[in-house]
Amino acid sequence: MRRTVAEHQLAVREVLARAWYAPGGAAVRNTAGVRIPLTEAPGRVLAADLAAPVDLPPFANSQMDGFAIQVPENQPKVVDLAESTTYLVGATIPAGILAPPLVAGTAAPIMTGAMLPEGANAVVPVEAAQPAHFPDEGESVTLPGTAPGIFVRDRGSDLPRGSIAIAAGTLLNPAHVGLASALGCTGLVVRRRVRVLLVTTGDEVLLPGDPRAADGLPEGKIFDANMALLRANLLDAGAEVVLAPVVSDEPRALLAALDSFVDGAGSDGAAAVDLILSTGGISAGAFEVVKQALAELDVDFVSVGLQPGGPQALGTYKGVPFIGFPGNPVSGVVSFELFLRPAMTALLGGPAPRHRALATLAHPMTSPAGKHQVRRGVYEGPAFESAASVREVGGPSSHLLGALAQANALIHIPAGVTELQAGAKVEVWLL
Numbered sequence: 446m447r448r449t450v451a452e453h454q455l456a457v458r459e460v461l462a463r464a465w466y467a468p469g470g471a472a473v474r475n476t477a478g479v480r481i482p483l484t485e486a487p488g489r490v491l492a493a494d495l496a497a498p499v500d501l502p503p504f505a506n507s508q509m510d511g512f513a514i515q516v517p518e519n520q521p522k523v524v525d526l527a528e529s530t531t532y533l534v535g536a537t538i539p540a541g542i543l544a545p546p547l548v549a550g551t552a553a554p555i556m557t558g559a560m561l562p563e564g565a566n567a568v569v570p571v572e573a574a575q576p577a578h579f580p581d582e583g584e585s586v587t588l589p590g591t592a593p594g595i596f597v598r599d600r601g602s603d604l605p606r607g608s609i610a611i612a613a614g615t616l617l618n619p620a621h622v623g624l625a626s627a628l629g630c631t632g633l634v635v636r637r638r639v640r641v642l643l644v645t646t647g648d649e650v651l652l653p654g655d656p657r658a659a660d661g662l663p664e665g666k667i668f669d670a671n672m673a674l675l676r677a678n679l680l681d682a683g684a685e686v687v688l689a690p691v692v693s694d695e696p697r698a699l700l701a702a703l704d705s706f707v708d709g710a711g712s713d714g715a716a717a718v719d720l721i722l723s724t725g726g727i728s729a730g731a732f733e734v735v736k737q738a739l740a741e742l743d744v745d746f747v748s749v750g751l752q753p754g755g756p757q758a759l760g761t762y763k764g765v766p767f768i769g770f771p772g773n774p775v776s777g778v779v780s781f782e783l784f785l786r787p788a789m790t791a792l793l794g795g796p797a798p799r800h801r802a803l804a805t806l807a808h809p810m811t812s813p814a815g816k817h818q819v820r821r822g823v824y825e826g827p828a829f830e831s832a833a834s835v836r837e838v839g840g841p842s843s844h845l846l847g848a849l850a851q852a853n854a855l856i857h858i859p860a861g862v863t864e865l866q867a868g869a870k871v872e873v874w875l876l
Contacts, residue, residue, distance in 0.1 A: 446747040449860070450783060450817045453749045453757060457768065458788040460759055464766045465639075465719065465792060478634040483626055486617045488683055489635035490794040495611040497628055500601035505561040506540075508596040512552035512574060512586065513538065513565035518593050528590030534580045538562060552586055554579045561597060568596035604628075616795040638685040639793060642706050642718040645672045646725040646734050647772060648694045670774045670846055671724040678781050679722075682789055682796040687718055694726070696738035707763050721765055722785070725772025728756045735769050744769070750860050752816045752841065754780040774846050779819045782855060782874065799874040802826075804854075807836035810865045812858040821845075821852035824873050835873050852876065 448456065478492030507513065514532065532552035538544045540559040547553055547564035555561070555568060571579060575587040604610055610628060611621050617633070625633055650669045651658050662668065669691060679686045689706060692699045706718055726735035727746055735758060736746050744760030744767055753776040758769025770780040782799065790798050804824055812818040822835045835856055839848020854873040858865065865871065 446745060448747050448749050448757075450749060450751050453747065453751075453759070454784055454787060456759055457784045458791055460761065460766050460768075461720070461788050461792055464761065464764070479637050480632050480634050482632045483622050483630065486622050486625070486633050486635065487619055488795065489617050489633075489638075490683070491611055491613055491615045491617060491621075492634045492636045494609050494613045495625065495628075495630070495633065497604045497606050497608050497610045498630075499628060500606045501604040501610075501627060502598050502600060502602065505600050506598050507538075507555045507557055507559050507561060507568045508598050509568055509570045510557050511555060511568045511570040511596060512588060513544075513547060513555040513562055513568055514552045514588065514591075515547060515549070515564055516567050516591060516593055518566070529575075529587050530590070531585050531587045534582055534584050534586050536582055537579070552588060566593045566597065567591050570596065614794045616797055636793065638683060639719045639789065640685045640687060640717075641679055641720045641722055642687045642689060642703075643672060643676055643679065644689045644692060644699070644702065644721065644723040645669055646692045646694065646699065646723060648732075650691050650725075652691060671772065671777055674774055675722065675724065675770075675777055675781060678778065678786075682786055683793075684789070692734065694732040694734045696734055699726075699734050699738045703762055707765055718765060721762055721767045723758070723767070723769045724777050725770075727758045727769045728771060739767070750816050751779070751783070752813060752818045754783070754819070755816070757784070775821070775842075775849055778849065779855070783819070799876070802833055802873050802875060803870050804833040804835040804873050806856075806865055806867055806869045806871050807834050808867050810837065810856075810858065812863055812865075814863050815860055817860045818858040820856040820858070821848050822854045822856040822873060823852060824854035824875060835871065 481489065533550060535548055535551035535553035536545065537554040538556065538559045540556050542560070544560040544562035547562040553562055553565065569588045569591055571577060573589055580586055610624060615621060649665060649667055651666050652669050652672065657663060672688060676686050676688065687706060689702050692702050703721065708717065723735050726733045739762065740746065742760070742762065744758055744762070746758050749755055749757050753773060754771060756771050757780065758767065760767050768785060770777040786796065787798070790796055818841065820837050820841060821839055822837050824835045825833065827833045835854055837856060838851045839845040854875050857872045857874065
């Protein structure tokens, strides 16, 4: 079976949606709400609307260090420096106290954020006063004409009580956390993280620290990069990651490993895992363990018009969505960025989509016909009169981890394009 990139993106999303959404699409089964402290909220997705429990601000207060005064309500909303009035200076109002009522004909020195006293409806900044400082109580000060509401933050002017402060499904950032704190919240109810079982396969693979490599890496063996690389990407995308031991190229070993994690429930009572993600064993070789173990089950092994990342596996294992990526590390990262990360964003509300930009290619490039090619690149954003540009780092080979570590962008060359000249515009995804 052969698919385009767009077709496989849709297929991944449909498989995950069928498993994660309740019948009829009314709710997402794996996103039941859990309350967490505000300190842990950035990067999580809000499970239910947060209604403001108080007015914000909770009382009318001063926007400036200045003088609280009363002016006629029908006064034009302009400041007239030619129209000035001399007031007696009242008692100073610092922030954090219940302000006493304003005495008629007085101007009360008031600090930024302090409660506006009863009877006051405007604030004149201290720098506009004559003298331009705070005289002692009982002395006089001359202030320019002003209008009602000037430099006053009305009660509830930011958010009135009962209004929706943060909508359900919002991917929370520091600003949301600050808002929740200002509303008196100590925690928020967020969606549960999607739980991903990550499985690495291959007889040649050793994890760093394996005792078998204590005296040096044995001949024919390699240290695994996929588990660390994809785990980091999954964590960055807001997933909870469950790691399986490296599985040998033996189908029964793979099935036993999957069963040990899939059967039963997690410690929180939810599904043991919401997704199985494997790397390696899905191509056309003689020891493709994932294909050998799952080919007769509900898993499709397809070829996608993509380089790197052409071989893909997709289906379910005992009702749990199963996605198989190629074993080459760069192929796995490209597959994650093109297929899994966008599906998580669409279905779960996070992570945030990759920022996409157009950049000028710094050098010519070629691409195989009929394949959407993704290259690693170094993107330099626009500065002053310079347009955004990108240059390739490394080459098209899918084993070049050194180049991946240098890259800050993925360069996309559409399937119908085989040659690009220096100066051509290309789409890049910023990492």
